[in-house]
Amino acid sequence: EMQLVESGGGLVKPGxxxxxxxxxxxxxFSSAWMSWVRQAPGKGLEWVxxxxxxxxxxxxxxxxxxxxxxxxxxxDSKNTVHLQMNSLKTDDTAVYYCTGSGGYSWNWxxxxxxxxxS
Amino acid sequence: xxxxxxxxxxxxxxxxxxxxxTCRASQSIGSSLHWYQQRPDQSPKLLxxxxxxxxxxxxxxxxxxxxGTDFTLTINSLETEDVATYFCQQGSxxxxxxxxxxxxxxx
Numbered sequence: 001e002m003q004l005v006e007s008g009g010g011l012v013k014p015g016x017x018x019x020x021x022x023x024x025x026x027x028x029f030s031s032a033w034m035s036w037v038r039q040a041p042g043k044g045l046e047w048v049x050x051x052x053x054x055x056x057x058x059x060x061x062x063x064x065x066x067x068x069x070x071x072x073x074x075x076d077s078k079n080t081v082h083l084q085m086n087s088l089k090t091d092d093t094a095v096y097y098c099t100g101s102g103g104y105s106w107n108w109x110x111x112x113x114x115x116x117x118s
Numbered sequence: 119x120x121x122x123x124x125x126x127x128x129x130x131x132x133x134x135x136x137x138x139x140t141c142r143a144s145q146s147i148g149s150s151l152h153w154y155q156q157r158p159d160q161s162p163k164l165l166x167x168x169x170x171x172x173x174x175x176x177x178x179x180x181x182x183x184x185x186g187t188d189f190t191l192t193i194n195s196l197e198t199e200d201v202a203t204y205f206c207q208q209g210s211x212x213x214x215x216x217x218x219x220x221x222x223x224x225x
Contacts, residue, residue: 035214037162045154045162045205047214063213097161103209104152104168108161 002026002107004098009112012088016116020083022098022109029079031055035101036072036083038094039111046094050101051081065091088116120144120208124217130225137193139220141206144187150210151189153182156219157202165204166191198224 008020022034035050049062051072060072071084081098093116099105121144131137141151153166164173166182169189179194193200201224206217 044219045207045216047207047216061212103150103214104164104207105154105162106164106167108163110161 002100004100004107004109006096006098006109006112009096009114011115011117013118014088014090014116016088017084017086018088018114020085020096020098020112020114022081022083024079024081024098024100027100027107030076032100033102034072034074034081035099035105037097037099037105037108038092039097040091040094043094048083048096085114088114090116092116119213120147120211120215122206122208122215122217124204124206124220126220127218128221128223130223131196132225133196133198135196137196137200137222139191139193139204141184141189141191141217142187143189143208146186147208147210149185150208151182151184152207152209153180153191154205154207155200155202156205157199162205196222 003025005023012018033052036048038046049072051060069087074081095111095113097111098109100107123142125140149169151169154162155165156162165180170182181192183190203219203221205219
């Protein structure tokens with residue numbers, strides 16, 4: 001069974017940093033492009049960014065609101081993808097989902113809540 | 119950025135009713151339009167990919183159609199377990215964007 005399990009969420013002050021992790025199983029992780037999607041409380045879905053497989057260059061793309069502050073990386077030896085979030089703002093408060101993706105998200109984790117508040 | 123506009127925002131429905139949700143893109147996206155279901159307190163789940171392609175394990179009462187800028191998700195004979203919020207998403211151009219969601223409630 002394909003599974004994605006996020007971790008690392010929590011409460012952080014504005015300007016702070018947090019690193020989210022997503023452990024994958026049940027599929028060939030090294031071939032998969034992976035994305036992060038977030039959902040503010042009671043709101044819709046917002047694409048955050050993605051990382052290609054190493055075979056496809058391993059490069060990343062980001063949404064404008066997080067570009068320069070967030071970094072996605074992957075560790076294929078541990079079937080894990082990370083989201084490093086710096087200079088956090090209150091608007092970054094959301095549930096963050098890890099997804100297996102190309103042009104669409106074919107598998108989603110359960111999400112991890114990030115709260116940015118003083 | 120491509121804007122996706124769904125209608126309606128909210129619909130009160132009865133079991134066995136046929137439900138239609140539309141998604142309009144601000145520019146042509148071909149068939150790169152995907153649909154998701156998010157039940158209360160759950161993660162989203164892929165329902166339809168590339169406008170009309172079915173997903174393994176998704177009930178056949180869910181179907182999609184459209185191309186270019188206008189798309190439709192149809193639920194034939196709604197069941198109570200279909201109470202959820204439905205989102206469309208375009209995978210044509212970065213940044214990928216989602217519609218605002220359509221929430222279905224049982225009357």
